[in-house]
Amino acid sequence: MAGKHPLYPIPPARPLYRFAATGLSASMWFFLMYRAKQDGPALLGWKHPWDH
Structure with a gap:
């Protein structure tokens, strides 16, 4: 089948x-x-997005 x-x-x-x-x-x-730099900790669960 090679070459077909x-x-x-x-x-x-x-x-x-x-x-x-x-x-x-x-x-x-x-x-x-x-985006990983900006949202990485929130995505990995290290920081909550609503915490300031």
Whole structure:
């Protein structure tokens, strides 16, 4: 069954798509780390959100 895939060999992605995918994934991780910094203790139960 090897080699029977209709897209075999897979064509390379255009540079614009690779750059866009890298940029979007990096911004997703930056946003997740920022939110973890802001809401991490409340999410893990170390601090209640209503405590000041």
